[in-house]
Amino acid sequence: MIERTLSIIKPDAVARGLIGEILKRCEAAGLKIVAAKLLHLSAEQAGAFYAVHKERPFFASLTEYMCSGPILVSVLEGEAAISKNREIMGATDPAKAAPGTIRRDWGKDVEKNAVHGSDAPQTAQWEIVFFFKPDEIHSR
Numbered sequence: 550m551i552e553r554t555l556s557i558i559k560p561d562a563v564a565r566g567l568i569g570e571i572l573k574r575c576e577a578a579g580l581k582i583v584a585a586k587l588l589h590l591s592a593e594q595a596g597a598f599y600a601v602h603k604e605r606p607f608f609a610s611l612t613e614y615m616c617s618g619p620i621l622v623s624v625l626e627g628e629a630a631i632s633k634n635r636e637i638m639g640a641t642d643p644a645k646a647a648p649g650t651i652r653r654d655w656g657k658d659v660e661k662n663a664v665h666g667s668d669a670p671q672t673a674q675w676e677i678v679f680f681f682k683p684d685e686i687h688s689r
Contacts, residue, residue: 554673560617609655643655
């Protein structure tokens with residue numbers, strides 16, 4: 550089934566010049582980039598996006614980190630895009646991620662793990678709408 554998922558290249562990965570390498574892996578896996586934009590989150594935007602984690606002990610550091618520099622948000626489209634993207638990303642903890650995954654290769658720790666990706670269809674739908682208007686997404 551063709552799906553869409555949100556992908557975020559996090560501030561540390563953007564700062565290290567990894568946008569092209571990360572997007573290349575997505576495309577090599579058969580995912581199409583149908584929308585993308587570089588932006589700098591405000592504290593309010595980061596708080597709203599990660600509101601599901603508001604009661605978690607890492608919420609403050611996560612939102613502060615996500616505001617620390619530019620991010621690249623994109624919509625990826627393809628067969629089983631959500632699970633495929635999660636496979637490419639690897640486990641949240643880079644030390645536990647499989648060899649050859651984005652997080653294993655470029656993640657520093659659980660927070661600075663280079664990328665974020667939607668974890669379910671409902672999450673993907675909400676996350677995509679958070680960053681993109683319908684006319685900003687273009688199927689190829």
